[in-house]
Amino acid sequence: MPTISTVHAREILDSRGNPTVEVDVRLDDDSFGRAAVPSGASTGTREAVELRDGEAGRFHGKGVRRAVDAVNGEILAAVRGLDALDQAGLDRILIDLDGTPTKSRLGANATLGVSLAVVKAAAASARQPLYRYLDAGSALLPLPLMNIVNGGAHADNPLDFQEFMIAPIGAESFFDAVRMGSEVFHTLRGALKKAGQNTNVGDEGGFAPDLRTAEEALTFVTQAIADTGYKPGVDIAIALDPAASEFFRDGVYAYAGEQRTRTVEEHVAYLVELAAAFPIVSIEDGVAQDDFAGWTELTRTLGDRCQLVGDDVFCTNPALLRQGIADGISNAVLVKVNQIGTLTETVSTVRIAQDAGYGVVMSHRSGETEDTTIADLAVGLACGQIKTGSLSRSDRTSKFNQLIRIEEELGEAARYAGRTPLRTA
Numbered sequence: 001m002p003t004i005s006t007v008h009a010r011e012i013l014d015s016r017g018n019p020t021v022e023v024d025v026r027l028d029d030d031s032f033g034r035a036a037v038p039s040g041a042s043t044g045t046r047e048a049v050e051l052r053d054g055e056a057g058r059f060h061g062k063g064v065r066r067a068v069d070a071v072n073g074e075i076l077a078a079v080r081g082l083d084a085l086d087q088a089g090l091d092r093i094l095i096d097l098d099g100t101p102t103k104s105r106l107g108a109n110a111t112l113g114v115s116l117a118v119v120k121a122a123a124a125s126a127r128q129p130l131y132r133y134l135d136a137g138s139a140l141l142p143l144p145l146m147n148i149v150n151g152g153a154h155a156d157n158p159l160d161f162q163e164f165m166i167a168p169i170g171a172e173s174f175f176d177a178v179r180m181g182s183e184v185f186h187t188l189r190g191a192l193k194k195a196g197q198n199t200n201v202g203d204e205g206g207f208a209p210d211l212r213t214a215e216e217a218l219t220f221v222t223q224a225i226a227d228t229g230y231k232p233g234v235d236i237a238i239a240l241d242p243a244a245s246e247f248f249r250d251g252v253y254a255y256a257g258e259q260r261t262r263t264v265e266e267h268v269a270y271l272v273e274l275a276a277a278f279p280i281v282s283i284e285d286g287v288a289q290d291d292f293a294g295w296t297e298l299t300r301t302l303g304d305r306c307q308l309v310g311d312d313v314f315c316t317n318p319a320l321l322r323q324g325i326a327d328g329i330s331n332a333v334l335v336k337v338n339q340i341g342t343l344t345e346t347v348s349t350v351r352i353a354q355d356a357g358y359g360v361v362m363s364h365r366s367g368e369t370e371d372t373t374i375a376d377l378a379v380g381l382a383c384g385q386i387k388t389g390s391l392s393r394s395d396r397t398s399k400f401n402q403l404i405r406i407e408e409e410l411g412e413a414a415r416y417a418g419r420t421p422l423r424t425a
């Protein structure tokens with residue numbers, strides 16, 4: 001049984017130039033694992049706590065030295081000598097050591113870094129790639145939701161909705177999906193340029209044009225799919241993440257870019273209208289995390305023909321997801337490892353969703369690193385879908401590239417999910 005001999009954390013930079021935690025783990029058989037922790041901008045209120053120092057001047061208060069110190073001190077002392085193959089036991093110790101319901105004492109950025117670095121070291125010890133270590137039979141390559149237009153909290157443009165994504169549902173393989181996505185991305189660049197728009201990109205590598213309405217962005221995206229030679233809705237469909245919690249104020253949806261508000265009823269009706277007018281197969285956080293009436297209404301009106309993904313409303317939290325399933329809201333869950341802070345809890349959220357027939361979308365954060373763990377998790381947990389940004393910027397393409405390698409390694413056994421996981425009419 002390989003045991004944990006050293007755990008060492010450091011501060012590194014993420015894709016927004018902010019500090020984040022990276023953890024190295026070495027086992028007594030010399031196996032090594034390294035994991036870097038991502039960071040969100042549009043965060044759910046019930047996410048596990050990302051510990052930041054708040055120390056004036058240093059990294060503008062965003063340092064993560066306290067989380068790093070927690071790993072190199074208390075956590076190291078508690079996990080040294082533990083069985084590296086007992087992930088559930090390790091994660092239980094991390095949760096108990098922290099002792100708070102939201103991991104606010106040691107920081108979810110500390111616990112997650114250790115949790116993921118240990119499983120990677122354990123996989124290395126077993127001489128398995130991570131996806132196979134998680135499940136020897138895993139061979140399902142996810143449908144990628146590729147974010148090619150950025151708005152909301154991820155860009156300095158007027159678009160109220162945060163993400164406009166393309167989903168190559170008709171691709172024959174994961175590699176084929178990446179090729180198709182890349183082609184559309186470049187067609188879109190040309191079209192934006194021709195329209196006199198800037199082609200700068202936002203936090204997740206999608207374009208951030210100066211557009212005001214979702215219809216304008218959706219028209220550009222649908223046209224780019226068609227102009228590349230693909231059938232919108234057949235070869236490539238569209239997915240949205242309005243990240244509606246970000247613009248839900250005083251019981252109404254305040255569209256700053258459009259300079260108007262919509263009531264909950266008007267807002268839901270607007271989403272239904274968009275889903276009818278464009279080839280939209282998935283909407284994440286269509287309504288806000290605290291808008292229970294909105295979630296109920298959206299699920300009732302659109303849930304039979306569109307994937308409705310809960311991000312802020314569930315925060316990858318098994319208890320919140322269980323409650324949502326009991327309440328009958330949404331029909332899919334977004335899974336972000338740092339929203340909950342350990343691998344074991346992440347896996348439990350995925351399993352709860354799968355058992356309930358809910359869709360599962362493994363996801364990056366808007367602040368990422370070159371770490372590609374989520375690519376392996378998407379395959380190893382048979383999620384069926386992954387959301388990892390655009391077809392540019394290495395913090396995003398690193399995940400696509402890892403999935404290309406996994407598909408190649410699986411060879412004949414590899415299966416590309418395509419449209420199957422969407423469960424849409």
Ligand SMILES: O=C(O)[C@@H](CO)OP(=O)(O)O
Pocket residue numbers: 039040041042043163204241243311334363364365366367
């Ligand atoms: O809302 C989201 O789904 C994510 C990832 O795209 O953004 P952030 O990491 O800023 O929460």
Ligand SMILES: [Mg+2]
Pocket residue numbers: 241243284285311312334
């Ligand atoms: Mg989201």
